[in-house]
Amino acid sequence: MLFSADYRTAKHGFCEKAKSAGGRLETIPLDARGPDGDTLGIDIAWFGAAKPRRVLLHSSGIHGVEGFAGSAIQLQLLSDLPALLPDVALIVVHVLNPYGMTWLRRSNENNVDLNRNFLDVEAPAEPSRRFQIAFDSYSKFNSFLNPQSPPAIDFYALKVVSLILKYGMPVLKQSVVGVQYWFPEGLFFGGKLLPVNVVALEQGPAKYQSFLVQSLPSAERVIAIDVHTGLGKYGEDALLVDQEISALRQMFGGRVTSSDPESGPAYHAFGTLNAMLQRAMPKAEVFAVTQEFGTYSPMKVLHALREENRWHHHGAGTLDHPTKRRLKETFYPHDETWRKSVLNRGRELLRQGLSNL
Numbered sequence: 001m002l003f004s005a006d007y008r009t010a011k012h013g014f015c016e017k018a019k020s021a022g023g024r025l026e027t028i029p030l031d032a033r034g035p036d037g038d039t040l041g042i043d044i045a046w047f048g049a050a051k052p053r054r055v056l057l058h059s060s061g062i063h064g065v066e067g068f069a070g071s072a073i074q075l076q077l078l079s080d081l082p083a084l085l086p087d088v089a090l091i092v093v094h095v096l097n098p099y100g101m102t103w104l105r106r107s108n109e110n111n112v113d114l115n116r117n118f119l120d121v122e123a124p125a126e127p128s129r130r131f132q133i134a135f136d137s138y139s140k141f142n143s144f145l146n147p148q149s150p151p152a153i154d155f156y157a158l159k160v161v162s163l164i165l166k167y168g169m170p171v172l173k174q175s176v177v178g179v180q181y182w183f184p185e186g187l188f189f190g191g192k193l194l195p196v197n198v199v200a201l202e203q204g205p206a207k208y209q210s211f212l213v214q215s216l217p218s219a220e221r222v223i224a225i226d227v228h229t230g231l232g233k234y235g236e237d238a239l240l241v242d243q244e245i246s247a248l249r250q251m252f253g254g255r256v257t258s259s260d261p262e263s264g265p266a267y268h269a270f271g272t273l274n275a276m277l278q279r280a281m282p283k284a285e286v287f288a289v290t291q292e293f294g295t296y297s298p299m300k301v302l303h304a305l306r307e308e309n310r311w312h313h314h315g316a317g318t319l320d321h322p323t324k325r326r327l328k329e330t331f332y333p334h335d336e337t338w339r340k341s342v343l344n345r346g347r348e349l350l351r352q353g354l355s356n357l
Helices: 007-020 064-079 098-102 128-139 156-167 169-177 203-215 246-255 273-280 298-314 322-331 336-355
Strands: 024-033 039-048 054-060 088-094 221-234 237-241 256-258 285-294
Touching (some): 007 039, 007 088, 024 098, 024 203, 054 064, 064 088, 064 098, 064 221, 064 336, 169 298, 221 237, 221 322, 237 336, 246 336, 273 285, 285 336, 298 322
Parallel strands (some): 221 285, 237 256
Antiparallel strands (some): 237 285
């Protein structure tokens, strides 16, 4: 089985397949714990050159509950590994946010959206004006997004339609999900904001960044694929990029699209994983894409996130609640057609990535 019922099953399958395939398996330990008190960590399988010049870096699960699809693609990959040239490494990073996957959350144990947490810690990379704009934008919607009460029927659909009519979908989308660093129990919280507009790195991002810095000093060309679910057309994938798209379209075709909220399903975000990769490997030419598989409508996705977050902060937060099951289904549909598409498109993108190294 490539699609797992839970994080523990996915982890076991990944580690067993990595060992059987002859990979060098490493686990980055984390302090967070699972529901049964079990230890958590970021599992990494390394194949090919120990000091590679060219690298295909494939990661999953930075958004926790979104990790089921990426994990399945990785298990499929480990079941049929491609041949690698002598100077090439294939590095497969399984579930960057294991807390989120095991607890069926998008964020980590500190409610941090880890794909907003990688702001440049060496210098104040983001001007104060941009932070002020982000704060003002999110603040307008904070009371709607983060009710201070357990899950309940509160005319969500009417409220969100009213906001769309008032502000327009692109503005609403960018304001809500772009980033926020000021409401620690709110959705899309990027982490604790320190002086000079720097964000404290969470343990997982800090350790993963250090792993890349230490492991890939000789890399000259890196193609990085990070798998997500939730945005876009059901069962289809878009390849979202922050950098200039022409070279990436030559590699991967018309699925490549910018993260401009005016032109597609995505949005601009601070502190993304893709932005960190170039800092971690400054000598390398890095081509980073987010493979985003569509599930349900933005209204449904936001509602599932909103209600689970209410249960986490203002309810018991246990896994047996309907909000947990709904969130899992929202990002991991129990639909064979959707899952086959994930595997087919995941395999194809990996093939394209290797051929373009």
